[in-house]
Amino acid sequence: xxxxxxxxxxxxxxxxxxxxxxVNAQTKMNxxxxxxxxxPKGEKTSADYFTGTAxxxxxxxxxxxxKYTIGNVEFEPGCRNNWHTHPAGQILLxxxxxxxxxxxxxxxxxxxxxxxxxxxSNTEHWHGATKDSHFTHIAITNMTxxxxxxxxxxxxxxxxxxxxxxx
Amino acid sequence: xxxxxxxxxxxxxxxxxxxxxxVNAQTKMNxxxxxxxxxPKGEKTSADYFTGTAxxxxxxxxxxxxKYTIGNVEFEPGCRNNWHTHPAGQILLxxxxxxxxxxxxxxxxxxxxxxxxxxxSNTEHWHGATKDSHFTHIAITNMTxxxxxxxxxxxxxxxxxxxxxxx
Numbered sequence: 001x002x003x004x005x006x007x008x009x010x011x012x013x014x015x016x017x018x019x020x021x022x023v024n025a026q027t028k029m030n031x032x033x034x035x036x037x038x039x040p041k042g043e044k045t046s047a048d049y050f051t052g053t054a055x056x057x058x059x060x061x062x063x064x065x066x067k068y069t070i071g072n073v074e075f076e077p078g079c080r081n082n083w084h085t086h087p088a089g090q091i092l093l094x095x096x097x098x099x100x101x102x103x104x105x106x107x108x109x110x111x112x113x114x115x116x117x118x119x120x121s122n123t124e125h126w127h128g129a130t131k132d133s134h135f136t137h138i139a140i141t142n143m144t145x146x147x148x149x150x151x152x153x154x155x156x157x158x159x160x161x162x163x164x165x166x167x
Numbered sequence: 168x169x170x171x172x173x174x175x176x177x178x179x180x181x182x183x184x185x186x187x188x189x190v191n192a193q194t195k196m197n198x199x200x201x202x203x204x205x206x207p208k209g210e211k212t213s214a215d216y217f218t219g220t221a222x223x224x225x226x227x228x229x230x231x232x233x234k235y236t237i238g239n240v241e242f243e244p245g246c247r248n249n250w251h252t253h254p255a256g257q258i259l260l261x262x263x264x265x266x267x268x269x270x271x272x273x274x275x276x277x278x279x280x281x282x283x284x285x286x287x288s289n290t291e292h293w294h295g296a297t298k299d300s301h302f303t304h305i306a307i308t309n310m311t312x313x314x315x316x317x318x319x320x321x322x323x324x325x326x327x328x329x330x331x332x333x334x
Contacts, residue, residue: 067234
């Protein structure tokens with residue numbers, strides 16, 4: 001009889017542990033790694049324009065009207081691009097993780113899945129992942145005769161760390 | 168003692184049931200319903216241009232260049248839009264579920280998460296969900312002085328059913 005109780009106790013313990021591990025695996029999947037991305041990662045971006053590691057998958061190099069290009073950008077936690085401007089603007093559609101968008105002189109905006117950022121032309125800004133999450137956005141970038149982007153200086157550790165405390 | 172065994176049995180039974188329900192909820196989530204969409208559903212689309220139920224969330228009504236509009240369209244299983252054309256083309260980015268894209272006179276293309284469809288201007292076509300899955304795509308639609316879309320006839324049951332057997 002005692003044995004039976006012991007066995008049932010063990011079964012209950014195993015079940016609870018298994019369930020907790022399962023739930024933990026599911027919740028831990030999100031923040032630091034993107035296990036099941038919508039679009040393949042593509043190529044690593046240039047260290048000249050990014051701090052940390054990001055991947056760019058060019059989905060549509062040039063639309064038939066020649067007005068824009070579409071890419072998917074995945075940032076590892078802590079990664080961000082340099083300060084930069086777009087001569088004719090850019091649109092970001094956030095599809096995974098948590099990120100930041102900051103225009104020069106303004107507080108950073110915390111970005112979540114489903115957020116849309118309309119970046120006006122000739123506006124100095126940067127975007128990237130938060131420290132504790134990967135981050136993926138689609139970018140629709142308008143093209144002009146002057147190109148699509150003007151890269152500026154890296155976002156320093158100080159700028160990156162301070163902007164995260166202003167949220 | 169018997170009471171104690173009975174109690175432990177009930178606990179084990181409840182745990183197993185709870186775990187199974189949890190696992191079932193997770194696996195059943197994918198094909199027929201989109202429980203955790205990236206973008207909110209938005210408004211139901213017009214029955215004039217869709218067979219079945221779809222929802223349109225206009226993410227960017229008009230880009231600053233005035234050249235395109237961006238929307239998120241979610242189709243319930245079996246739902247598709249009418250045959251139609253775009254005067255300056257459209258791009259679809261598939262973000263959830265399984266869908267179909269067919270140009271007049273060609274076999275349908277089966278679409279999965281991560282697929283990109285570049286729809287040329289003035290090309291008669293339709294898109295929608297398969298019978299057994301919801302389907303969500305982002306649409307970047309080029310705008311012209313003649314509008315962005317010319318709606319034509321509904322996709323008949325026969326057209327829809329036959330195209331699915333050609334995959």
